Amino acid sequence: MGSLERAMLCGFICRLCSEMHRVVLHIYGDEGIRLCVSEKISRYLSINVSQSDPLPKTICSNCLERLENQHKLMVVMERASNLLKSRQGGQGCGH
Template structure:
């Protein structure tokens, strides 16, 4: 995670939790851009912050920033693991088409059915 001291603003509303915080990071400030905050929000959350001119807050609090960074690390780890498993599967079975890796909703605890053989 980046340094809050380098991109800090005081007394603003967090874009994510909507609470007023004394210390926040500006999403489009130098540190926010360096940390790719808007890209991470757009990728991992169901909101869009890609328009700097919209009327919504442009800041994120420390708590939400830490949660966003944690989510980002988790997704990166999952994607890397999926690539590695798929590579190992292909190495073991050649280029079989019945080997696949997919993501699914953990709430359902039911993986998707494999694709039908061709």
């Protein structure tokens, strides 16, 4: 258990999958902030991450990729929904 505790202190445990990784992204580091990682986690996963909570503040590349793919999917769906709504703009179904 000592190595797991040490990994958590050093930031090698992913906040999302809880697995140990050699390479992680710090959620509140420059790149994590640029990518809005904490906001995406909150929005798409309903997990609240804050700088003051005692849990890891890192995310592995696999989870980051999945999170980014979810974000891209949601952006496409929101655009499509807005486009369809704007096209309908007062037009009925023709019935």
